[in-house]
Amino acid sequence: MVVNSSQRRMSITAMAVVLSAIASFSFGSSTRVAVALSAFLTLLATGAAIFTTPGLRSSHPVVVRAALTITTVDVVLFATYFFPANTNTNLATGAAMSIVLLGLSFLTGASGQISLGNGAFMGVGAFAMAIWANHHATSPIVVGLLVAIVSGALVGLLLGLPATRLRGPYLAGMTLAFAVAFAAILSSFNSWTGGDSGLQLPTAATPPHWLLGFFDSGTSLLTTNSMWLADIAIVVTGVAFFFMANLFASRTGRAMRLIRDNDVAAELVGVSLPRGRVVAFVVSSAYAALGGALSTLIDNAVSPSTYSFALSITILSLIVIGGIGTIPGALIGGIVYAYSNSVITWITNQTGLNPQGNLASQLNGIIFGGLLIVTMLFAPLGISGTARHLWRTRRRRTPR
Amino acid sequence: MVTARRCRLATTGTAILLCLGLVTTGTSIVTAGATTKHAVKVPGVTANKITIGATVPLTGIASAGYSDAAKAANAVFKYINHKGGVFGRKINYVQKDDCYGTPGFGCTGVPNTVTQTKALLALPVFATVGSLGTPTQDSVRSLLRANKVPQLFVNSGSTDWNSPGAYPSLFGWQINYHAEGKIFAQYIKTTYPTANTCFLGQADDFGSDGLAGILAGGIAPSDTQLYTVGGLVVSGGASVGPYVAKFLADKCDVVVLYTIPGATDAVLGAALKIGYSPHWIISNVGSDPVTVDEPFAKAPFPDPEIGAVSFSYLHTTTDTGNPWLAWTTKVLTADQTDFPGFGANSVITGNMANGIGWGVSFVEALKAAGKNFTRASFLNTLTHTTFSQTPSLTPLRYTPGNHQGLNGGFLTVVKSATTLAPINGQVFTTDATNSGPIKPATSLSSGIPSWLK
């Protein structure tokens, strides 16, 4: 009964989508914004319909996740049209970082491994993207992103293989050494990576021509502010989150959590420990590389100093604060990353510190380091984990 | 029952969203159209304030000495603000620590150059002024170009800043390492004609520009070594030790250093350790005596930098006849926030003098741009004006095809742990693109504009 009604609803929505698509094309060039709008609304309606259909969550979780992703991405994309340039830059930066955090969240949260080198994996993707773009200036952005993902996965595999035999502190040591050595590795391939000066993108990232043509009245809007970059970052982030949500819920994800909680039991029920660990490592570094590739687009350049050990530490801090092993934690961490600087500036202004003084210049370290300690000691689940925990206990207490 | 209610809820919700979407789209497009009509607003500029920014190393290996440059420029801005600002606008100078973007280990709590530059963009700033470092500023020049933010007076002598075609709003300030290298080469040729010259530089455009200058000046170092900043940091300075040992083994009489002060210290220390004392020739940016002396202050031997030859595009503190000297002391003394305890007898370090120099240049450029300016008109003024009353030895002159900045300087020698003195006071210059031979400078800068006093 329930399934029938949901099937009916889905077919109605599908028809609506097809109809609005036909309608959009009949509008002609003068009212393209209206087309975009109708597409936005259709997606929104489809998402809302699927998401609210009862029973679908348990019978077709993937469809619901897809709907949730598409709707959210849709709304944020729409919002970027109205945001000022700074907000869009922050959005893009935060989105790129949240992809990296998602990878680490999976590695640490799901399989229990520790990485202090995800900043360097991010750098692998960033450099792969920049090198690709410098050699193939006209290739579509998505190809560059794929190159970055593959490079990240390969390097992850290279380091993940020896890592399978290592327990916590030794693994931490190896990833730390990789992060510290990353700049030196780049320097060894000077002619490719540009050494300490890094690489510049040959041209600023621009939207593809069909889209520019579509938005002909709004061309300047797309290219002059950071809306376009924010849009790419948001779509890519949506895809990344969708895949990760499914991975978390899949058989592989469950096997990983078993490895984390009790590796002996995991082996007893037939989970291959080394394989699980390597897969987690590869996924995490591929995600980091994807985030790095987006950062290259946003920054228009890449340099070894950006992907230092300090960045690896920042990444670890952000996911700890957001919530290790959770998906929303990665989003929260991304937002914290995008806005932490403004917050520090605000605190400096509010407290009347001399901005060039010793204390003000160290405020970032004191606050970030302090947050890290406090979170781990008092709320090791991070913001998202703690919130979920509180929500569940409250629900349990409330009489129904 | 429950299902039906949920369905209705969903439908109503979607409908409300639809209406909201339509309304917001409509209004926003209208307002967007309205604001673009009178779009003369200049980012970072209001009727009584202009906000500019910079990324500078306040932490880490390069912070020694270098952290004073932007503070000194800010002292100039504060002094001008105290006199009422430029056309009634106070200069608000925001400095962000980037730890010299140190790759590798260390500076765990400090955001990198890109992050800090984005923070400046968010303020927003009219321009970045005097951001420090070759590798660091290389890494953000495309970001600043994409956001159309002028990148003014980069505090580095790399030739990277002079590429008006690719980076139309990027401007250097000090004479470049290439020209400096050529002047060093001429000095080596005349003073040590039979010497065996060796070279140690930083493994980025700082070192390679310097080396190119030395080579262009006709000196081919018999041994050339490059160190990376990451390696220097992670080894605590020890990574340059083997290079110095090699110079000793190769019997180098003259060693040219294109190093930041932290690396200069490591080199001088390593040489002292093995009892090696060649004739040191040290690039301007790595030779400030006060900075270099800091780790040696407690040592039982004299400052090993004494006697080293360097180069300056500014007057030295020994030139007491220079009116800018007293003015600088006055400006720094007035700023007891960033220079606590500074007084009439305090030492003006090379880095302070550098900051004073481009700080004055920015104020003069702002004055020349007039009361109503945009980014475009400001840059147009900058490329069509000769600033001849500056603290530098030669006038500051940009053209639409040349964004390098200063183009003259003289050789100096380290006299004590705090002072540099000119060797003979002869100011050299080269042609606008720095590609030709060096020749004695004919036009020198003169005096202080009365409105600045």
Add this chain to the structure above:
Amino acid sequence: MDPFLTSRIMTDLLGGLTNGVVYGLVALSLVLVWRSTGILNFAQGAMPMVATYLGMGLLSYNLSYWPCVAVAIVAGFTIGGITERVLVRGLYGKPEINPIVVMVGFLIVLEAVAAAVWSTKPRGLPSPFSAIDWQIGGKPFGLSDFSVFEILTAIGVMAVIAALFRFTKLGLQLRASAIAPEVSRLLGVRVGRMLTLGWMLSTAVGTITTILVASNYFTGLTPQVMDGVFAFGFIAAAVGGLDSPVGSIVAGVSIGIILQFVGDYLNSNDIILTALLILVVSLMVRPNGLFTRSSARRV
């Protein structure tokens, strides 16, 4: 004189040895903490750095060198003890990542606070002995008074630690609490106190190391003075085995010597690459370090 003594190989060997004992000391201090409390201390460079500032800062109040060193070591003991009591106590038995994250946070906070209080300007430390290399036949021999002092200090510290663990009742209690805390508690050992003592010892060893480093490389004392040394010491501890004091010292000295040769014969850029390679290869061969006796995991 024998030209071999001033040859490139000999100079590198001695220079590497001098660096290596420092890495060995850092590794030893990491092992002390790991053995007593099972925690990998990322602030192992930063905590002694603060102690060194506290002690050697008294130089500017005209206190002479050796009393300052004594104050610094006492400060090291204190900082180690307070850290264990306040920060680390609540982390025992938690997942492996928790203490790692807390200590990373502590590293960031300490470096930032030190830079805020003492600024990042390098402070020259007077060195009690000449750091200028001896000369044999007009050529430098790779040792100076100071580097001999450095090597002797390292040997002394190692001997004291070894004697403490092997020949004293306190050492027995320390070892017992690390291996079997529950049994020790039943036998009347005050395990909590022993854990604190482990941290105090480790930070004191670290402080001695920091003073050596800050006087050695002509870079002076800065908040980041131990960053690089920590990275190499950390690699040495992982290669040698976090359970093995002897292993950490042997690994530290070997890595110091190997890296010196790499820096001289190859390139300074290859130093850190070689360190990474050594770590990866040795962990592939022995995942728990070269000198760990059993591969049984701590619980």
